[in-house]
Amino acid sequence: MALVNTDLPHTYEEVVEDDLRKDFHTLKREVFSKLEVLGDRYFDFIILELCINEYPDFEQKQINQLYGEIKSNMILAEVADEIGLGRLITHNSTSEYRSMKVIADAYEASTAILWLTAGRDKTYEWVQKLFKATNHGHLLLLNNAIVNFEKWAKEVFNIEPFYTQTEIEIQNRIQHIVKVFLSDNFITESQRYTLKEAKEFVAKKALKMALEGRIKLD
Secondary structure (H helix, E strand, C coil): CCCECCCCCCCHHHHCCHHHHHHHHHCCHHHHHHHHHHHHHHHHHHHHHHHHHHCCCCCHHHHHHHHHHHCCHHHHHHHHHHCCHHHHCCCCCCCHHHHHHHHHHHHHHHHHHHHHHHCHHHHHHHHHHHHHHECHHHHHHHCCHHHHHHHHHHHHHCCCCEEEEEEEEECCEEEEEEEEEECCEEEEEEEECCHHHHHHHHHHHHHHHHHCCCCCCC
8 A cells, every 4th residue: 555545635736726826836935935834834733633633542752753754755745746736846956855855845835825825724624635645554664664674575575675875975065875675676775965864765765665565576
């Protein structure tokens, strides 16, 4: 099962007024930044409330883990693509992380636009449907992705994943590229400014692929 249900109930075009939607990609940077911050706060409030109401027996740590994964750049960027928001975004970033962040920020900005144009109730309803479309059990596994991907690989293939890492310099800053393999099979890679972040994120990507049934070995 995918982490995000591809049959999401609404597209961006259906919930945001036409004029604002058409002008979304022309917003000035400072206006976009303010909308992104505002939308982030709205989204935080709604998702936290939904997490607490849905799982009243969860401890605070579990609530924070689920909340953190739902609003991660990886999940928000995937949702943005599914609802068609990604088509409205143009950027010149070649970094996977920056690309995800730009699209995730756009999702948060669109949440602010929706709140300001359609009101709290419509925004709450939309985010609630998104909340219910995500696989919460799988998202919680991502919180400890390195360990859980290793467990999955051993259970399914009786193989322990191994990682390689290289460094490159971009604009006078070192970035770490980490690749993960199962036996001789390359699974995926990630690029970050710290080795720890790169390994954690590549494990999340690999585990997500595994949970969605997208890993096949030769």
